[in-house]
Amino acid sequence: EPEVTQTPSHQVTQMGQEVILRCVPISNHLYFYWYRQILGQKVEFLVSFYNNEISEKSEIFDDQFSVERPDGSNFTLKIRSTKLEDSAMYFCASSPTTHGYTFGSGTRLTVV
Amino acid sequence: GENVEQHPSTLSVQEGDSAVIKCTYSDSASNYFPWYKQELGKRPQLIIDIRSNVGEKKDQRIAVTLNKTAKHFSLHITETQPEDSAVYFCAASNRGGADGLTFGKGTHLIIQP
Numbered sequence: 001e002p003e004v005t006q007t008p009s010h011q012v013t014q015m016g017q018e019v020i021l022r023c024v025p026i027s028n029h030l031y032f033y034w035y036r037q038i039l040g041q042k043v044e045f046l047v048s049f050y051n052n053e054i055s056e057k058s059e060i061f062d063d064q065f066s067v068e069r070p071d072g073s074n075f076t077l078k079i080r081s082t083k084l085e086d087s088a089m090y091f092c093a094s095s096p097t098t099h100g101y102t103f104g105s106g107t108r109l110t111v112v
Numbered sequence: 113g114e115n116v117e118q119h120p121s122t123l124s125v126q127e128g129d130s131a132v133i134k135c136t137y138s139d140s141a142s143n144y145f146p147w148y149k150q151e152l153g154k155r156p157q158l159i160i161d162i163r164s165n166v167g168e169k170k171d172q173r174i175a176v177t178l179n180k181t182a183k184h185f186s187l188h189i190t191e192t193q194p195e196d197s198a199v200y201f202c203a204a205s206n207r208g209g210a211d212g213l214t215f216g217k218g219t220h221l222i223i224q225p
């Protein structure tokens with residue numbers, strides 16, 4: 001079964017540093033997403049991406065966040081200057097249409 | 113924006129019994145309602161979804177019902193098994209999920225042997 005792949009699985013970073021989280025969506029999918037989940041809480045939408053541009057973003061996705069699809073396969077989330085409250089599990093997801101997401105296994109980001 | 117409420121936060125049932133998890137949503141424009149199962153430390157996995165043009169959908173032991181008038185939807189699991197133990201999240205969205213899913217806070221389902 002095709003999978004969404006995320007790297008790294010765990011990243012520890014100093015507060016104020018930039019981090020890039022990487023995702024390889026399923027190859028024939030057209031819609032791409034980032035979500036985050038603070039430990040023990042619900043999953044929260046960050047951003048959706050379609051046709052090489054942001055389709056929608058939440059209030060969480062402020063100027064510190066950016067997304068890119070630098071080539072035909074990777075989809076990245078960049079956090080420019082990390083804060084302690086950015087510590088969370090970040091999930092990438094993709095879907096062939098607007099329905100039926102497949103989530104990746106996540107990157108646990110710890111900001112110290 | 114959309115707000116999704118989910119109850120109960122914890123549900124303990126005996127193996128073989130049924131489990132029901134309920135969600136309400138606030139945005140009448142929402143038209144897509146998936147349910148996800150998340151085991152500890154793992155990714156959310158889609159188990160069933162329903163669109164607003166149907167009232168019920170079933171897949172083996174799992175069913176979802178939707179009441180658009182009341183703006184609530186429910187997950188029903190019959191003949192529960194130990195491997196059903198997990199956290200279950202409901203979600204809602206309009207324009208399918210393209211504008212992002214709004215998740216409930218989750219229900220920790222515990223199956224007692």
